[in-house]
Amino acid sequence: MKLPVEGDNWHQVIRSDKLKLGKKKMRNIGLKSIMLLRQESTVHATDALCRHMAWPLAYGGKVKDDCITCPLHQTRYDLNNGEVKEWSPFPLFPLYGRFLGSLRRPSPLVVHETRELDGWVEVRLSTA
Ligand code: FES
Numbered sequence: 001m002k003l004p005v006e007g008d009n010w011h012q013v014i015r016s017d018k019l020k021l022g023k024k025k026m027r028n029i030g031l032k033s034i035m036l037l038r039q040e041s042t043v044h045a046t047d048a049l050c051r052h053m054a055w056p057l058a059y060g061g062k063v064k065d066d067c068i069t070c071p072l073h074q075t076r077y078d079l080n081n082g083e084v085k086e087w088s089p090f091p092l093f094p095l096y097g098r099f100l101g102s103l104r105r106p107s108p109l110v111v112h113e114t115r116e117l118d119g120w121v122e123v124r125l126s127t128a
Pocket residue numbers: 050051052053054055070071072073074075088
């Protein structure tokens with residue numbers, strides 16, 4: 001999938017060897033906070049904060065089947081395109097989850113392009 005990008009600016013965000021398999025990190029590019037995640041075949045970069053109520057996904061986000069689930073109310077996003085798979089289901093108290101979900105309209109997580117070059121993970125910010 002081709003992402004709308006901010007110019008041709010690649011930003012070195014973390015040394016490749018500092019991002020271990022399965023681990024998430026939060027980094028800033030200027031004023032923008034992003035989350036990085038290394039998987040077997042790729043490095044994902046997304047906006048750092050959950051679109052529901054801004055929980056930082058690097059802290060406690062669960063990754064499974066190419067999706068990340070926010071630990072707060074369990075909103076789940078596709079890591080490849082940011083699509084919302086589930087919005088605030090909050091299985092512990094589903095009625096409360098629905099109420100909390102209604103406070104903010106579902107919106108996708110912004111996904112950024114990544115590459116690895118000369119021992120660095122680089123990110124090109126999406127304008128989406
Ligand atoms: S803040 Fe992430 S699901 Fe509510």
